[in-house]
Amino acid sequence: MSASASITVRAAAKINLHLGVGAPREDGFHPLTTVYQAVGLCDDVTATGELPGWDLRMLVADHVDAGAIPLDDTNIVSRAATLLAAHHDLPVHGQVSVEKAIPVAGGLAGGSADAAAALVALDRLWDARTTDDDLLAIAAELGSDVPFALIGGTALGTGRGELVTPVADHGTWWWVLVPSLEGMSTPAVYQHFDKLFPDASPTPPPADELLAAVAAGDPKALAPLLRNDLQEPAIDLRPDLGVLIERGESEGALRGLVSGSGPTCVFLCESGDHARDLAGALLRVGPEVVLVANGAVAGAHVVGGDRG
Ligand SMILES: C[C@@](CO)(OP(=O)(O)O)[C@H](O)COP(=O)(O)OP(=O)(O)OC[C@H]1O[C@@H](n2ccc(N)nc2=O)[C@H](O)[C@@H]1O
Numbered sequence: 001m002s003a004s005a006s007i008t009v010r011a012a013a014k015i016n017l018h019l020g021v022g023a024p025r026e027d028g029f030h031p032l033t034t035v036y037q038a039v040g041l042c043d044d045v046t047a048t049g050e051l052p053g054w055d056l057r058m059l060v061a062d063h064v065d066a067g068a069i070p071l072d073d074t075n076i077v078s079r080a081a082t083l084l085a086a087h088h089d090l091p092v093h094g095q096v097s098v099e100k101a102i103p104v105a106g107g108l109a110g111g112s113a114d115a116a117a118a119l120v121a122l123d124r125l126w127d128a129r130t131t132d133d134d135l136l137a138i139a140a141e142l143g144s145d146v147p148f149a150l151i152g153g154t155a156l157g158t159g160r161g162e163l164v165t166p167v168a169d170h171g172t173w174w175w176v177l178v179p180s181l182e183g184m185s186t187p188a189v190y191q192h193f194d195k196l197f198p199d200a201s202p203t204p205p206p207a208d209e210l211l212a213a214v215a216a217g218d219p220k221a222l223a224p225l226l227r228n229d230l231q232e233p234a235i236d237l238r239p240d241l242g243v244l245i246e247r248g249e250s251e252g253a254l255r256g257l258v259s260g261s262g263p264t265c266v267f268l269c270e271s272g273d274h275a276r277d278l279a280g281a282l283l284r285v286g287p288e289v290v291l292v293a294n295g296a297v298a299g300a301h302v303v304g305g306d307r308g
């Protein structure tokens, strides 16, 4: 592409409808059986420019903690660029800006979404034509949640979460998301899981019953089957999350749940109207930020650009 070509790629936040966690493997990662769903809370990554130089900017929404995002080469977008460039024996180059609406360290895989979107955008900008299998392998190297951010929809994750298979989903699922002003560290929550459950089975609990409810598309059938094995450790570290979940359920949510390693809490609703009513009720009693999103939405995909 030419000097002024630009490409914008959108990637979504995820929630885990089922997060079954097993005892840690020899490499320290926990074996998972998880059911991911991509929801309509998205970051947009725009890549432009050619040789030389690399520049990364983050443009964040009011509810996103900009101070918690590294801008150096540890940012997962820069890591994605480095791995993709190395794969093609190219120098890292371009100007990348991330319009960020997904809260940081929220259990919503916002960094993973940025990484997936950056891979797709830079692949296009550099005309690198990476195969899907290679893109998924690079994504898995970046983080356990990154392959799902490429694929989106509703999908089963196994291994450490990086082996992703789309599943049947005949529902439109409405969620209220309540982020927290202070993020939580994913490794710290997994470590707390190990402390609370030293006798966990090496085989994570399966998701078969939940997958049947997802396929059937019935929120009332899904609600009692939602499961997150990291919820107890997350609430043990942050008791306010337990209070919030009880509040959301008493205000009428079909079910409240910690998202991934937390601290975002998500509430399943029957419809868009129900979700907006619940969001209004929650806003009146406490949290500063309450979002409504539905799922499932697409994985990282091009939403704009020009050929310069
Ligand atoms: C908990 C989950 C649930 O989907 O999501 P988040 O809450 O972070 O969004 C994921 O497992 C997070 O995936 P991700 O954030 O990509 O993790 P990675 O970068 O691969 O790993 C970060 C650290 O988390 C721990 N980790 C991660 C995945 C896994 N299956 N077992 C682990 O023990 C390890 O301590 C690892 O060093």
Ligand SMILES: Nc1ncnc2c1ncn2[C@@H]1O[C@H](COP(=O)(O)OP(=O)(O)O)[C@@H](O)[C@H]1O
Binding pocket: 068, 069, 070, 074, 075, 076, 077, 103, 104, 105, 106, 107, 108, 109, 110, 111, 112, 114, 183, 184, 186, 260, 261, 262
């Ligand atoms: N582009 C990015 N966006 C957000 N966080 C990032 C990014 N790059 C690196 N990070 C680091 O990754 C950590 C985890 O971020 P994130 O993916 O938002 O959370 P989670 O794993 O809870 O879903 C953050 O605390 C931050 O230090």
